[in-house]
Amino acid sequence: MDREPTIGIDLGTTNSVVATVVDGHPVTIPSRTGQTLTPSVLAFSADGKRLVGAIAKRQAIINPTRTIFGAKRLIGRRFGSEYVKKLQEYLPYRLVPGGVNEDVRVEIDGQSLSIPEISGAVLRELRLDAEAYLGVPVRKAVITVPAYFTDSQRQATRDAGIIAGLEVLRIINEPTAAALAYGVGRALRGGKVAVFDLGGGTFDISILDMMEGVYEVTATSGDTALGGDDLDRRIVDWMVESFVAEHGVDPRGDKMAMQRLRDAAEKAKCELSSLQETRIDLPFLFTHPSTGAALHLQLSLTRQKLEDLTRDLVERAGTIVERALEDAGVEPEEIDDIVLVGGQTRMPLVRDLVRRIFGKxxxxGVHPDEAVALGAALHAHAIAHRSSDLLLLDVTPHSLGVEIAGGWNSVLIARNTTVPACASHVFTTVRDDQESARILVLQGESERAADNEVLGELVLSPLRKVRRGEVEIEVQFDISADGILSVSARDRQTGLEQSIQIRSFGGLTSEELQRIVQREKDKEIASAQIAYDRSQREAIRLLLEKGERLLPRARDFILASTFGTAALAKAEACLRAARDWHDMPQGAPDAILAGLQQTVELCEAILEQRGIRG
Known part of the structure; x- marks a missing residue:
């Protein structure tokens, strides 16, 4: 390859996908076991071995407390948030607070794991799959996130990429990436497209204007706590209620039973996208605490019942779509095409909702599971090649402002403003002889400052000691195309200025991130050494078998040749060394391999001269 390869990654709640561009066309990269979807699951076996992807998901039922799934729903969140408290009731693994700001973490065997570490393990697996597919090291990637992610969640995702050994070229929104995949090969002469993205854990809707390589987002909205997992939970609750009604005991205290119920719920939901009814059979689900009898679950779930259980969740997505259309200033009938992304959009009830809203x-034209990764790969390729054929104009999903007197939020940049963007506002002091001004930078839609997320703060000091209202302070916000926010404050009379670049807190301090990155590098080097030693061992075994088979047949010929006894002694010594190589110092395998290779080549040459096949 002329340039270093780039990849695009869709880091999903349930599954993740990696893609690249080959000969100008985006392609998904299969895992080393042949699948295009990699479960976003990290597990630890009883002996502490780390398992990632499909192998981790397969053992979840027998190892529920040490199998971490749905990390995307936790990334960039605080442990004390109401959302995390609700998730704790459902997740089989233990959540704990950690770090300087008490972000949520997962505890396994007394060890606290940050969410970027967990997501980083999945990203590393995808990177290794890409390296196996392309045959070269891969370091540069574009990673996608839900459009409605906060800055903290975006920063935590970027940290996960760094932990995975990636240079994160850009974090882009999932609907925007899907729109890129949709636009490939189409002669776009202007049109409005809605991207409806309902995945395992999040929902996004973006409205775009698309024309000849320009993808302009006019509005975006979403819910980072709405996805297929929530529908699964409704089915699980229904199954538990049915079980309690039949047997009089509640299985919710049994983590293994609950994991079986979760898996069965997801399977039944998927089947009902194509069937009208499905059976759920879980033998020996629970043991009666009093009698010791084995209790089974046997139920029939219809599509109608599933829709009754989940209709309010689907309608919630519909309300969000209507808000996005209103923000974009367009009517549903003005939308030329609707792109469905995410596995949950296969559900007939979801498709009915889309038809009802848009009337079409x-x-x-796009694969719901692969479109986001394919679009990310296209964007990564465009960045690496400095292509001017592709222009993304995205928006900021949340309003940005500052806290003002009275605890109110003064918005400088409203949500759905196209980035890059710049805005400023002049504030005045609120007290006589005020010596400093504290500017608290906020993200969110609430008029009350306390109800929004704090992104950072800066202090302008010293101010002139004059009466209130006489000092004018100009606050300016600048957002780059990468979504990086810079804030400056300037005393208009004296020119005194302070500025900061907001680095949203993703849960890890710089020191923690560096320490984790180094530890993962050390692990990767150790794993590579183990793999190398294993390959050396296998090569020695194969050559030793061949040498032991050939040398007895070639012995007399070697003695009779010009090489004589010295060559025979050397060959026999090589075979002896190979049998005992594990007792020899480090570095010995290379010398042993070379000796074995020479021995085998000598035997083959001697036998070939005599017309004997090896």
Missing amino acids: EPSK
Whole structure:
């Protein structure tokens, strides 16, 4: 390859996908076991071995407390948030606070794991899959996130990429990436497209204007706590209620039973996208605490019952779509095409919602599981090649402002403002002889400052000691195309200025991140050494078998040749060394391999001269 390869990654709640561009066309990269979808699951076996992806998901039922799934729903969140408290009731693994700001972490065997570490393990698996597919090291990637992610969640995702050994070229929104995949090969002459993205854990809707390589987002909205997992939970609750009604005991205290119920719920939900009814059979689900009898679960779930259980969740997505259309200033009938992204959009009830809102059939032109990764790969390729054929104009999903007197939020940049963007406002002091001004930078839609997320703060000091209202302070916000926010404050009379670049807190301090990155590098080097030693061992075994088979047949010929006894003694010594190589100093395998290779080549040459096949 002329340039270092780039990849695009869709880091999903349930599954993740990696893609690249080959000969100008985006392609998904299969895992080393042949699948294009990698479960976003990290597990630890009883002996502490780390398992990632499909192998981790397969053992979840027998190892529920040490199998971490759905990390995307936790990334960039505080432990004390109401959302995390609700998740704790459902997740089988233990959540604990950690770090300087008490972000949520997972505890396994007394060890606290940050969410970027967990997501980083999945990203590393995808990177290794890409390296196996491309045959070269891969370091540069574009990673996607839900459009409605906060800055903290975006920064935590970027940290996860760094932990995975990636240079994160850019974090882009999932609907925007899907729009890129949709636009490939189409002669776009102007049109409005809605990207409806309902995945395992999040929902996004973006409205775009698309024309000849320009993808301009006009509005975006979403819910980072709405996805297929929530529908699964409704099915689980229904199954538990049915079980309690039949047997009089509650299985919710049994983590293994609950994991079986979760898996069965997801399977049944997927089947009902194509069937009208499905059976749920879970033998020996629970043991009666009094009698010791084995209790089974046998139920029939219809599509109608599933829709009754989940209709309010789907309608919630519909309300969000209507808000995005209103923000974009367009009517549903003005949308030319609807792109469905995310596995949950296969559900007939979801498709019915889309038809009802937009009055037309959604596009079938993109793969709902792969579109986001393919679009990310296209964007990564464009960045690496400095292509001017592709222009993304995205928006900021949340309003940005500062706290003002009375605890109110003064918005400088409203949500759905196209980035890059710049805005400023002049504030005045609120007290006589005020010596400093504290500017608290906020993200969110609430008028009350306390209800929004604090991104950072800066202090302008010393101010002139004059009466209140006489000192004018100009606050300016600048957002780059990468979504990096810079804030400056300037005393308009004296020119005194302070500025900061907001680095949203993703849960890890710089020191923690560096320490984790170094530890993961050390692990990767150790793993590579183990793999190398294993390959050396296998090569020695194969050559030793061959040498032991050939040398007895070639012995007399070697003695009779010009090489004589010295060559025979050397060959026999090589075979002896190979049998005992594990007792020899480090570095010995290379010398042993070379000796074995020479021995085998000598035997083959001697036998070939005599017309004997090896």
